[in-house]
Amino acid sequence: MLTVRDVTVRFKGVTALEDVGLDLQRGRVHGVIGPNGAGKSTFVDVVSGRRRGGRASIVYDGKNVAGRSVTWRRRHGIARSFQRTSVFPDLTVRAHFELVGRTLRDESVDELVDALGLEPLLDRKCGQVSYGDQRRVDIGMALVGRPAVLLADEPGAGLSRSQSLELARFIRRLAQERDMAVLYIEHDVDAVFEVCDEITVLNLGRVLMSGTPAQVRQDRSVRDAYLGREE
Ligand SMILES: Nc1ncnc2c1ncn2[C@@H]1O[C@H](COP(=O)(O)OP(=O)(O)O)[C@@H](O)[C@H]1O
Numbered sequence: 435m436l437t438v439r440d441v442t443v444r445f446k447g448v449t450a451l452e453d454v455g456l457d458l459q460r461g462r463v464h465g466v467i468g469p470n471g472a473g474k475s476t477f478v479d480v481v482s483g484r485r486r487g488g489r490a491s492i493v494y495d496g497k498n499v500a501g502r503s504v505t506w507r508r509r510h511g512i513a514r515s516f517q518r519t520s521v522f523p524d525l526t527v528r529a530h531f532e533l534v535g536r537t538l539r540d541e542s543v544d545e546l547v548d549a550l551g552l553e554p555l556l557d558r559k560c561g562q563v564s565y566g567d568q569r570r571v572d573i574g575m576a577l578v579g580r581p582a583v584l585l586a587d588e589p590g591a592g593l594s595r596s597q598s599l600e601l602a603r604f605i606r607r608l609a610q611e612r613d614m615a616v617l618y619i620e621h622d623v624d625a626v627f628e629v630c631d632e633i634t635v636l637n638l639g640r641v642l643m644s645g646t647p648a649q650v651r652q653d654r655s656v657r658d659a660y661l662g663r664e665e
């Protein structure tokens with residue numbers, strides 16, 4: 435449903451991404467792992483439309499959308515969440531969801547708030563809820579409007595291992611229930627191996643390999659480049 439090819443991004447001579455591609459499918463979770471600086475966030479920036487120019491082919495529902503803006507992509511079902519929490523501290527949780535819900539004309543926001551366990555916090559200001567709850571507001575906002583594609587850039591960043599695993603399982607369940615394609619970036623590889631159907635490993639801006647969790651776990655070059663240090 436989303437086919438990304440040939441993504442190449444250079445920052446002043448430094449190549450952040452070179453010919454990176456992957457396919458996302460409805461109902462499936464596609465993990466992207468790789469050391470810090472591998473190019474994961476830059477890849478999400480390209481697919482979400484935050485970074486344009488450069489070389490990329492992004493075919494969504496049969497059309498190349500590489501020239502489209504972030505807003506266009508969001509309205510047409512490509513949503514992202516950020517590695518750094520992007521909530522407004524002075525706005526209530528409710529106001530966040532109302533704002534996005536109105537813009538995207540989504541009537542089913544209550545259900546989403548429930549599923550995220552945010553109902554008791556609706557009238558609290560985002561600056562006054564825990565970091566973990568802010569992360570859930572952040573993810574929740576990306577899910578308003580029932581996007582067909584969710585690009586989740588380290589949704590578990592800053593959470594405890596068990597909290598981030600819980601979030602990973604929640605995202606997996608949503609992918610299946612909503613028939614949504616998910617690109618999931620997370621540095622806790624155990625969580626990635628558990629919830630992903632397929633994994634792409636990035637290293638220094640290139641695809642080291644793509645495969646099932648079992649294939650990735652067994653791959654020698656992945657172990658050397660990335661997993662090796664944990665053994
Ligand atoms: N705006 C920018 N200007 C210059 N270099 C950047 C910029 N954003 C990212 N980079 C560089 O691109 C590479 C990939 O970064 P990033 O996509 O954030 O990696 P990851 O998310 O995998 O940690 C890094 O070497 C980083 O320093």
Ligand SMILES: [Mg+2]
Nearest residue numbers: 474475476517
């Ligand atoms: Mg990153």
